[in-house]
Amino acid sequence: MTSLRIDHILSKTRGDRWIWIIVIMLSVISMMAVYSSIGTLAYTRGVGAESILVKHMFMIVGGIALMYISHKLDYRYYAGISKLLMVITIPLLVYTLFFGSHINGASRWVAIPGTGLSFQTSDLAKLALITYLARLLSRKQENIKDVKQSFVPIMGSVCLVFALIGPANLSTGLMLFGVSILLLIMGRISVKQIAVVCAAGAVLLAGMLTFGGRKGTHSSRMETFLHPERADPDKVFQSNHAKIAIASGGLFGKGPGRSTERNYLPEAFSDEIFAIIVEEYGVFGGLFVMGIYIFLLYRCIRIVTKAPKAFGALLAAGLSFSLTIQAFANMAVAVGLGPVTGVPLPLVSMGGTSILFTSVAFGIILSVSRHIDENTEAAGKKVVVGEIMEVAA
Template sequence: MIASLDSILSKTRGDRWIWLIVILLSMISLLAVYSSTGTLAFKRGVGAESILMKHLAMIIGGIGLMYISHKIDYRYYAGISKLLMIATIPLLLYTLVFGNHVNDASRWIPIPGTGLSFQTSDLAKLALITFLARTLSRKQENIKDVKQSFIPIMSSVCVVFILIALANLSTALMLFGVSVLLLIIGRISIKQIAVVCLAGAVLLAGVVFLGPRRKTYISRIHTYMHPEKATADKSFQSDHAKIAIASGGIFGKGPGNSTERNYLPDSFSDEIYAIIVEEYGLIGGLTLMGIYLFLLYRCIKIVTKAPKAFGALLACGLSFSLTIQAFANMAVAVGLGPVTGVPLPLVSMGGTSILFTSIAFGIILSVSRDNDEPKKVVVGEITEAP
């Protein structure tokens, strides 16, 4: 057993703490999903074990993708980012027009012959972050040039933002925030960042007040700002999430003893944090929060050690994207934000979310692996490793 474990660990590289974090989050996910899918299983006429096995298959597939992506030299992702951006824009447009409509939102496109659906915004997040990291790192010498640097960067951020925001505003806002952080770290001037933020604000206003989901967005904002005026059906999800958290106490009701899982419509995805707190209490909620904070800390260490700008920007963008998404999900569950459709990374049940999150972890580990490997130094005709 120990020999086989050593054999597996010998084939993995990068920050070992991040590998441990992935394993912990996967275990938490299995427990939480199994506990919260009883009602879903009843509606589908299947056993909860059947849903758990599918979720386990996704986690195993995600870890496999993470392993593959961490073995690839992160520099190759610079070239891949161009292909991803070329594919992302048409896919987002196709999703808006021909995608599956769920809750008045078109976010998924079906994968023929599999019975599965693909959320294109997950690909768009990965594509935009890698593209920005590549562009910012390669244009440092003329980073303030409007034509060569600023216009390509601004156009890519704004186009992806508007295409995602029309169906998924919360994801678009988080991705826009991560993009602005990358622009600041990438030494874009304050004036140019202000222009990007102004353009984003104009697009945001257009989506909220003129977009196809304007009624949903305005209703959610109104419910959050004035909960006392909201009808029972409008505040149902947020109310039961608060009940779940309040009834959990300090130590929780225990694994599998949640009652609010029978009422929350998305207890296994968007509101899974509320179920975790209900079953494992304040201690469980704070522990999960601490895991994500520790993840951010380890990623920042990777960023500070990265010798190249592209690796630093890539790891920085992906780590901020994961942690901001995690805390946005937890904030919604405890009532610190309006209801959104943002999953908890590597914990919520979901196909493409788990797979693309795993790829993001793999890319971060690829940067970490490069940091840890000894650099070769050429001395005359002799190549040595210091």
């Protein structure tokens, strides 16, 4: 009976089945790791860990529902939706920069009226910019070298979003800028024009680091990363305990729920969740999680190479690059290969609305994959019908 229900559910989903499996695996890992790491958070809030886990599970279920809806929509509709997203995103980013909620000295969040929830506008900006760039690049292929018609609007959208995200969320802004450059390369933008975009980005970055409201935070984090021996103990507290968690995990880990560093690590359930995973499941557990994201990138690249239209290929490429780059940035910070940032591990960290936006990105990738499968099935049916007609003749 159970197998029949699973088959019925799978029959309603299309697209790359491996990506569906990856999402389910990451969701299960997320629930286990989050439940293990929210003890301190629950104590601080004066609630049970189970209540926080239930809310997290609701977000995961909601994310899977959004992913299902997104994958049912023909990916070509996202070209039109991207314009609306940009119209919504730019004012929201401006509002967030000046009037957003301040946490840890950064204005990144906007409250959703009547829900008690808040979200990072940079999560919406990632979806908006990547879909919009894919639309521009695919529609302007015939005159892609034209500076006025093609290059100026493309460069303007990239630099504008970067300039609005960077002051409060530099790490996310830099990752999104890097993904945009990869899309420009795939979209056949000339090397000279890409160099101009990079130069403009460098000027914006220099301005943020020199005059931005968080310039002290950025320089302090970089100085702490490069010279931890000279840093204030409070500033290396998070990175040191992440390293302790990873080192104490060994090859096979301490076992589920047996982490000790979860009681010391700030944001153990979010930014540093990879360190908790390695502490409890060992190096092999960490490599397994890393392998999932590498396999995700591989499956997405297969979708990109099979996509019949430029828009679908660029859309799948941009979203997959964004997800995997974010994942490896999070893991790099946990193991000490990068300065501390506020980047969560996609679909694993407890992140509220960020899970929903990530799920929509997965859904769009699956929509492109679904279109490829449907075209392949249609082509196969035509071949079969043709062979039948030949035999009948």
